[in-house]
Amino acid sequence: MLACLTEDRRLRVPGDAVRQGEHPVDTVVRAFAQATGLTVEVTRLRDADTEVVCTPAEQTHQDRLLFDVRIVGGELPGHVAWVPAVDAGGVPLLEIANDRRRHREVQRFGAYGLVTDPQGRVLLTRIASGYPGAGEWHLPGGGTDFGESPTEGLLRELAEEAGQQGRVSELLGLSSGHSPAAVGPEGYPIDWHVVRVHYRVVVDEPVEPLVTEGAGGSTAAAAWFDPADLGQLRLTRAARTVIDGHLAR
Incomplete structure (x- = not known):
């Protein structure tokens, strides 16, 4: 599994919030390109889960889709690393800010x-x-x-x-x-x-x-x-x- 090294020097699984009107598969491709510079192809939906994120100010409900992808272009940058499959469960997803949508x-x-x-x-x-x-x-x-x-x-x-x-x-x-x-x-x-x-x-x-x-x-x-x-x-x-x-x- 690929993971990104963030500014706080911790590994995270690449991802992002789905934009209005955007298909989640396109979100994955976009997020991988932004975080790693790599071009990927989504091969299947692996799982869907939910997390309640708590901060001192509020609690938010986040629905998350997990995909399998295949690298089809680009070179592996220095801040991206392969994580052994046995350790993959311990790597969290990238944190995504609460998305406050416009009226209507x-x-x-x-x-x-x-x-x-x-x-x-x-x-x-x-x-x-x-x-x-x-x-x-x-x-x-x-x-x-x-x-x-x-x-x-x-x-x-x-x-x-x-x-x-x-x-x-x-x-x-x-x-x-x-x-x-x-x-x-x-x-x-x-x-x-x-x-x-x-x-x-x-x-x-x-x-x-x-x-x-x-x-x-x-x-x-x-x-x-x-x-x-x-x-x-x-x-x-x-x-x-x-x-x-x-x-x-």
């Missing part, structure tokens, strides 16, 4: 699931009126609460949006969506950027779907579907991509 510029991190049951059915949720993608069927999931890991947030959302108890079985990947003039629930345009981590989720004992998140939530309905019927639905782009790429595996 919204960036959201969420976890979503390709949810199936023992019969092979797929669980989907329909986006409520007033939210980006209203009326389309989407993967269950949503934004994480403060201090909540992506998998914890996904299973909570699965219970709130559809009344199901599931178990996460696999990390599938991620997607990024940017709508500079989306209309939010308040009725005015917002610069909306969402980063989603996708997991495979199994519901061993499915029940009739029931939305319990309350009035004003982003979910209008939830339902189980046979795979043969999915082609007739209005799916979000992210749902279609995940289903086409992973359902038959």
